[in-house]
Amino acid sequence: MHHRLLALVGFAAVALSMPAAAPLHAQEEVEGVRIGLTYDPTAKPGIVVLPVAGAGGDSIRAMLQRDFDYGDRINVIGGQGSDLSISPGADGRPNYPLYARLGATGIVQAAVTAAGGLTVQVHDVNKQNVARTRSFQLPSASQAAEWRLAVHAVADEIESWVTGVRGIAATRIAYTSNGRIRLVDSDGHVVNTVGGDGIALSPSWHPTGRFVAFGLLQDDGVRIVIHDVQAGTSRIHPHSRRGTNMVPVFSPDGSNLAYAVADDGGTDIYMTAAFATGPVRRLTVSRGRISTSPTFSPDGRRLAFTTDRIGNPEVYVSGIDGSNPEQLTPFNFGDQSYRSNPSWSPDNVSVAFQSRIDGRFQIVALGLRDRRVRQLTSDGQNEDPSWAPDGRHIVFTSTRSGSRQLWIMDAESGRARQLTRDAGARLASWSGNLGGRFTAAPEPGGVN
Amino acid sequence: MISIRQALSLAVAGVLTLSACRKDPEPEPMPEPEPAVVTTPTTPSNADAEAAARDAAAREAAERERRIAEARASLLAPVYFEFDQSELSERARATLDAKVPILAANTDISIRITGHTDERGSDEYNLALGQRRAGSVRRYLEQFGISGNRIETTSAGEEQPAQMGSNEQAWQMNRRAEFDMLGGQIRVQQ
Numbered sequence: 166m167h168h169r170l171l172a173l174v175g176f177a178a179v180a181l182s183m184p185a186a187a188p189l190h191a192q193e194e195v196e197g198v199r200i201g202l203t204y205d206p207t208a209k210p211g212i213v214v215l216p217v218a219g220a221g222g223d224s225i226r227a228m229l230q231r232d233f234d235y236g237d238r239i240n241v242i243g244g245q246g247s248d249l250s251i252s253p254g255a256d257g258r259p260n261y262p263l264y265a266r267l268g269a270t271g272i273v274q275a276a277v278t279a280a281g282g283l284t285v286q287v288h289d290v291n292k293q294n295v296a297r298t299r300s301f302q303l304p305s306a307s308q309a310a311e312w313r314l315a316v317h318a319v320a321d322e323i324e325s326w327v328t329g330v331r332g333i334a335a336t337r338i339a340y341t342s343n344g345r346i347r348l349v350d351s352d353g354h355v356v357n358t359v360g361g362d363g364i365a366l367s368p369s370w371h372p373t374g375r376f377v378a379f380g381l382l383q384d385d386g387v388r389i390v391i392h393d394v395q396a397g398t399s400r401i402h403p404h405s406r407r408g409t410n411m412v413p414v415f416s417p418d419g420s421n422l423a424y425a426v427a428d429d430g431g432t433d434i435y436m437t438a439a440f441a442t443g444p445v446r447r448l449t450v451s452r453g454r455i456s457t458s459p460t461f462s463p464d465g466r467r468l469a470f471t472t473d474r475i476g477n478p479e480v481y482v483s484g485i486d487g488s489n490p491e492q493l494t495p496f497n498f499g500d501q502s503y504r505s506n507p508s509w510s511p512d513n514v515s516v517a518f519q520s521r522i523d524g525r526f527q528i529v530a531l532g533l534r535d536r537r538v539r540q541l542t543s544d545g546q547n548e549d550p551s552w553a554p555d556g557r558h559i560v561f562t563s564t565r566s567g568s569r570q571l572w573i574m575d576a577e578s579g580r581a582r583q584l585t586r587d588a589g590a591r592l593a594s595w596s597g598n599l600g601g602r603f604t605a606a607p608e609p610g611g612v613n
Numbered sequence: 614m615i616s617i618r619q620a621l622s623l624a625v626a627g628v629l630t631l632s633a634c635r636k637d638p639e640p641e642p643m644p645e646p647e648p649a650v651v652t653t654p655t656t657p658s659n660a661d662a663e664a665a666a667r668d669a670a671a672r673e674a675a676e677r678e679r680r681i682a683e684a685r686a687s688l689l690a691p692v693y694f695e696f697d698q699s700e701l702s703e704r705a706r707a708t709l710d711a712k713v714p715i716l717a718a719n720t721d722i723s724i725r726i727t728g729h730t731d732e733r734g735s736d737e738y739n740l741a742l743g744q745r746r747a748g749s750v751r752r753y754l755e756q757f758g759i760s761g762n763r764i765e766t767t768s769a770g771e772e773q774p775a776q777m778g779s780n781e782q783a784w785q786m787n788r789r790a791e792f793d794m795l796g797g798q799i800r801v802q803q
Contacts (some may be wrong), residue, residue, distance in 0.1 A: 429744070506738075
């Protein structure tokens with residue numbers, strides 16, 4: 166253990182933020198100041214991820230590097246998959262000055278324990294010490310999907326130490342591809358593919374990530390299916406056995422489903438208990454027109470949706486009881502002929518939607534406080550936006566590569582990466598943060 | 614001798630064009646569900662007449678089948694829509710008008726109308742728009758006294774295109790309402 170050596174050798178020349186006289190136990194944390202001399206919000210901290218010792222270490226290292234890169238808040242020194250590794254100094258500590266010259270302000274040093282857990286130390290390059298230590302329990306590697314999610318959760322935790330903002334690596338995206346629902350990790354790794362007797366459409370996540378709801382288009386109507394990701398089972402919601410029932414979304418507290426029902430009298434949005442057979446409440450009154458594609462505000466008290474009640478599709482917002490419906494999409498922005506498919510950001514800052522501009526759809530974000538509009542895309546045709554839990558990354562369907570695929574964009578920098586390379590992908594839904602159970606705070610332990 | 618039942622069948626079947634206008638001494642059995650008719654023995658001198666009668670009846674049956682097929686095609690013919698419209702064009706109404714007598718005369722027939730859209734626009738909105746088109750068709754048929762109980766409506770949005778392609782021709786073929794017979798049988802032609 167490097168910090169033990171440090172303690173023993175007692176480098177007086179180095180100013181340590183915390184005394185490290187006694188050896189540290191595995192579950193303890195060393196509180197440290199944020200890595201980096203000064204916090205510069207415009208500069209991304211440079212992080213080196215050293216080779217990870219132990220079984221599965223190579224995968225873990227690659228995942229951490231990729232997650233940091235995809236989060237757009239960290240500059241991965243040496244790049245993804247980098248083999249950058251400088252021999253430690255004579256005292257066994259990292260060669261801090263050399264890393265500093267490479268632009269690193271932090272070093273992630275991790276090792277897989279014999280018990281299959283992961284111990285992580287983050288070095289402050291400027292302070293030349295270990296700023297943070299923590300051990301994480303990982304699921305058995307035989308539970309591949311859980312193991313990956315846990316490693317992503319570790320990446321998010323490290324990112325919160327380094328940048329102050331939790332990452333979004335431990336999240337999943339559900340989407341429609343070839344008539345089935347595909348579930349992937351944030352880095353695109355396939356978790357599962359789910360279907361039914363029909364065409365599966367418009368999936369959405371339960372806040373816990375345990376369930377995915379979707380519409381199943383059959384010959385005689387559209388059903389709402391709730392799939393249990395853990396158990397691998399699906400069931401049809403009893404209120405959807407007849408008729409055209411579409412676009413189900415779970416309420417933020419996970420107990421209700423909002424969905425649209427189309428009949429000859431128009432399409433309106435309803436809400437009912439997701440896991441019980443309870444009463445059905447009508448949320449919109451379209452008077453023969455169409456209201457569809459609901460999205461909840463993070464507090465669950467308001468709803469944004471697509472409606473054509475004024476003649477062409479627009480995005481409206483109303484209370485969850487249907488009160489005070491008002492047009493959200495601005496009157497003075499862009500081509501006002503077609504705006505639809507809203508997604509309410511989990512940080513309650515903006516609503517994204519697709520807007521027809523110069524004959525093609527683009528993703529647009531409207532700030533809820535200042536009502537300012539930002540056009541996020543311009544390349545190809547772009548539809549169906551869905552925000553990540555950080556309210557900064559957004560997944561959407563784009564034709565920019567030549568076929569309909571999912572792309573993820575950092576709304577802040579504009580950087581975009583292709584998530585899917587399927588036989589067509591669309592109608593994506595980004596889950597909430599699923600890593601909490603892997604990084605829940607340990608029992609308050611001993612002091613350093 | 615013709616039974617009352619057969620006479621009614623002939624009347625209900627409408628006017629059939631027979632290429633031979635000979636008198637048929639014995640009626641041949643009609644296609645199901647009529648029961649078989651036992652022909653009385655003929656003398657050798659009536660063999661020609663009997664053959665002619667069989668030919669005529671066969672032509673009659675074929676013609677009947679053709680008319681049923683024609684009625685079926687008419688009943689199942691899709692109607693098409695203008696872009697972003699669920700209103701019925703004149704041509705669509707003409708197509709629907711042709712279905713009315715078939716539905717009126719065969720009251721055991723029930724149908725399903727499925728509304729479709731082209732690929733443009735939001736997939737989710739299109740699923741709702743398809744239903745609107747199906748509803749538009751149903752309301753038109755109900756005006757003629759066709760009971761709503763006999764008509765189901767549903768939507769497939771843009772999910773089941775009749776023609777692939779991102780061009781006007783494909784789009785036009787995909788903006789449609791399709792018809793399926795759920796029950797009953799066409800026994801009567803106009």
